[in-house]
Amino acid sequence: MHLTRYTDYALRVLLYLAVKGEERATIHEIAESFGVSRNHLMKVVQDLSHRGYITTIRGKNGGLLLNRPPEEITLGGVVRDTEHELGLVECFRDHNECIITPACRLKPILNEAMGAFMQVLDGYTLADMLGRRQPQLARLMQIPTGAT
Template identity: 40%
Template structure:
């Protein structure tokens, strides 16, 4: 199964905000950090805010923050919300499948899709940013690899 770009961005925004600490990045900051169009990310942010997973404040001192509900949100529930409840295949489309009334594939694909979502249900946003992911996310958002400054890293003192 392949996630929609919208779903991918929603998960990445939640992960980014989960490691933000006290910082409140703006939608533009997050869009620039992810190298995605601001207008597209703004739609994702609006949906996450509507779901109560993030807060978005405008103006001076504004920015994005993850709510407690967002921190403990089930990854499966977020993916379901963004992916929608549609079937994996479109059996009813402009050219309906002639096997539609007796097809066994559609049900099998629906069960596989539900198994995919169910495997994500126990995971929370907080779970998916646990070490070492959280440290890497912080570095990416600042434009550095935080592992370089960790003891035991492969970097030597004379490397740039």
């Protein structure tokens, strides 16, 4: 039971931007900071941009900015938006061939469990991810100095 790195990276990008505050961050910079694929991060960033989480600015001195205050970005929302396949087992997905589906109670039970999972994530925002630890995070992310 995994979340994809895609989702993981999305959360990291948003957290990075939240820590940076008003300052722009480039994809290159974020990829370097986390030591991950710049190309993959680009796709994540485009997705986040299309979904309105961030603003992207092209050209020299361009970069990324959070589009909404961290308090308004729930983890549940991000996971739902980036984890494309949330169907836990075959019967949730297309091309289901499990013969007992019509009578099987597993699906509703897993649905309930999934609901409980997401409900927890809906209860937290990006701001909760920061908490008092913004300076420590900034240090770990090697963000130059106190932003803004």
